[in-house]
Amino acid sequence: MPDTSPLHRDYPYTFRFLNTDLHLRDEPCHHTEHALRQLIVNRRKRTVTRATAIIPGSKQSLFAKVQRLDSFQSKVRVTFCTPRRNGRFDWPLEELQNTLQAQHRGVQMPALQGFGYTRGGLGLAQDYFLITQLLEGYTDGAKWLAEHPGQIETFIRKAFDLLDSLTRRNISHMDFWAGNLMQPADVQCPLMAIDFENCFSRPTLYPSETLGFQLGFFYHREIYRFITEARYDMLVEDYLKQKPPVSMADFDKVYQVSKHTHLGRKERREVFLQGRVMFG
Template sequence: MALSKHQIDRKFPCTIKDLRSTIHLDHTPSTSLSQALFGLLNHRRQSNIKRLSAAVTSAGASVFAKTQALDNIKSRIRVTLGKPKRSGDFDWPVEEFLNTVEANDRGANVAPLIGYGYKKSRLGLVEEFFIITHMLEGHTDGLQWLERNPTQIERLIKKSFALLRSLNESHITHMDFWAANLMLCESGDLPAKGIDLENCFHRKPHYPSETLGFQFGFFYHREIYRFVTEAQYDEWVEEALGQYENVNLENFKRFYQASKHTKIGRKERRRIFLEGVLDLS
């Protein structure tokens, strides 16, 4: 169930505005940080790019902002009215925001969310949506870390699988779980953190074994295959499965094997979670 506007307003009570842009935050920012945030949004528009993700630093405060333009009238109307698509899903930027709110509320290992915002057109329709999280200082994404430390592939795998299990136990099912969508601490032995939660569900999967098989297979398919043999990866997956209960191994293996070697689009991934179907046509 989506959060109500009242619930969202309580989480992000501070509102700042600049012309037709509005940002809602969980705290009052400094004037310089506010200016820096609006400056980033203006940069995206002037650069004429659809999506932009970047760190914003001002007066010693660092946050991470991700902004995306809504590219058609239907999505603008839906987001303005707070309505989902016919499928029941919200548009991708709103999905990411709602999933990140839920993940934070459940104490999941993800980047802490501090706000969101939007820009409206002259007609009053939302034409751009953005979310703002704490900057994960001292962290780097798993793929960059692995490129620099290819011999430490097992360490990355262990931390990644631990994060995947932690998210699944919180009923945050990440359907775009790959090395670049997790952040590793450069020093110390802290748990990894998940990012980019747009293609996620914040409820139990309808088909848990099929979904889990996809998640493990997809993780291998997205770049990990370059750093480890398939046989070794299979061994690590088998070891990780020992921490899960009631896995239907036949269904798991069918989706796992297919997902290791096949490009699966975002919509097809959602069908795995909702219908237990892998459409490779």
């Protein structure tokens, strides 16, 4: 991530407690400060890599996602905001950068409210915090479908609308599955996207392959439980008719694989960057 001074101007309130600095968009109320302190204390006691927590507030509640950095090299890079050799940043900074880009481009998503990290040995980053608006009244799509399986096709069509909205804004969400789509209480309202860690915020040279992965992966994660593959393929076909022409040969070679095979982070990036599925 380049110069961070504009970012700090947008998040001007610094909350400091123990060895943690959090940069917030708004000055926290007493209830929020208490909850943040408790979250920081709890993280000092635990060694799990990732954790989430709800931060209650008198006016607005927040949602915190905390990730522990797993290597000395990662801690150094995140502390000094430097990329890896391949030009990509470590996952916490990737998520921060992608979240900011998506928010700036008007994606349907919870607003970013803050970020920061806990310093460990040698003053290096240890736990990275990303704090967003809490989507009260929303349920993640995986849980919602378990309770409303009869509305699977409505959910799929809304998911495709959201995917189309992301694509138009040059956001390629490479972890596009039901659990990362938030369903509001009012089913007529659009879905919201969360978790922009594994995303790209620039156009791909391989749009057909990338779309093939996203739609195949969406089916592979949860959706296959509620609909037949043949019916899902028909919904995908209807969706593609509404879009600019897609190279079906390029689309299908990735779509068919990703419907039935789990592709990890690295494999997903290969689809976006090289237009092919690679394993190992």
